[in-house]
Amino acid sequence: MTEAVKRLVAGTEIARELWLLSGNECAWPNCTVRLLNENDDWVGEIAHIRGVAATSARHDPSMTNEERRAYENLLILCPTHHEQVDKPKGRVIHTVSDLERIKERHEDRFRRALTAIAESQDEYIDLTRHSVVRPCKTLARFLPDNDHEERMADAVTVNRFAELLGRVTLASRGLLYVVVEHKGLLGVEEAARRNGCSPHRIFDLVAELDRNRLAWVDPDDDRVRNRIVLTKGFNHPILDGWDFFESLITFASERSDVALKDVIVGLDFTLLD
Ligand SMILES: [Zn+2]
Ligand SMILES: [Zn+2]
Incomplete structure (x- = not known):
């Protein structure tokens, strides 16, 4: 019974x-x-x-x-x-x-962070933010047209960039992800509406992204009010001219099996291999 x-x-x-x-x-x-x-x-x-x-x-x-x-x-x-x-x-x-x-x-995503914290204290671990970077190895899927040598060099760049992302807070990475999802055409007020928080909070998050040269607010954009602009790579100490976010946007639009959130927020860069 x-x-x-x-x-x-x-x-x-x-x-x-x-x-x-x-x-x-x-x-x-x-x-x-x-x-x-x-x-x-x-x-x-x-x-x-x-x-x-x-x-x-x-x-x-x-x-x-x-x-x-x-x-x-x-x-x-x-x-x-x-x-x-x-x-x-x-x-x-x-x-x-x-x-x-x-x-x-x-x-x-979060279990990995907890496991890593428990196991060791290596450089990828950020105890305050629970973020663990899973570095890429081959970039075989991300840059299929580049030869092996080029990809190895690019992988070094991507992993340095990944570490930088790992140092910003989860909330800021969440915002970054939403901006990338909108192909870089998202304003502060709209982001606040989507996030269910105040524009002030979004400005704070962008300020953190700006300090890490990941994004900034352009109050003069004609298309989007207070547009959150993704870094283009020019003058970026790590990207050195490479428009990485643009590449990510293209990559994600061509791949149905890759959730960008897992890369930008979850820091799983093995998805690019
Ligand atoms: Zn939901
Ligand atoms: Zn229910």
Whole structure:
């Protein structure tokens, strides 16, 4: 006999681990909503991969109530994406295995950071920001037209640039990612709207990016108000003229299997190999 369905809340330990591996972001690919926002309001929602109630999304009658509230069956999403995966249409589109993959991919980024912190103290680790760079090796996919020698030299440049990215805060890298996603045509106010924060906060983040010569604000752009301009590589101490972001934008648009967020925010440069 199967037990009666009971809605048990996620235990504190499980909630803590979910939070720890969330990186304070909705698990949805490329969603940049902060779970704990600017005003310290908690907006995250613990979502079920397989729903609790018999009529809920992806409900699996063979599971026990304990299994339903187990770590493996939960992920944290923003309200928008939680609704999207649970509504009648969404629950058909977003299958159990889709959601499991989304959870895994998202948590992996932060799990890697935690593992690395635990294991060693090498130069790639930034204890305050939980960012670990995974350096590229061959750039075989990123620069397929270059010969081996050129790619080796470029890999050195890319890895130096990756280390620079690893030194800026997660929030600033998140912003950088959104700007790249918009092909460099995003303004401060629009970025604030998308991020659910104040323009002032965006100006602060850009200031950090500017200090690292990654991006700056152009108040005089005719197309976009207070446009956040990605560095072009000219005069950049590492890029030395190479328009790296432009190359990244092109690369990402040609590759459906590469999420730019995993490179810019997750610092996984092996995706370029
Ligand atoms: Zn739900
Ligand atoms: Zn989301």
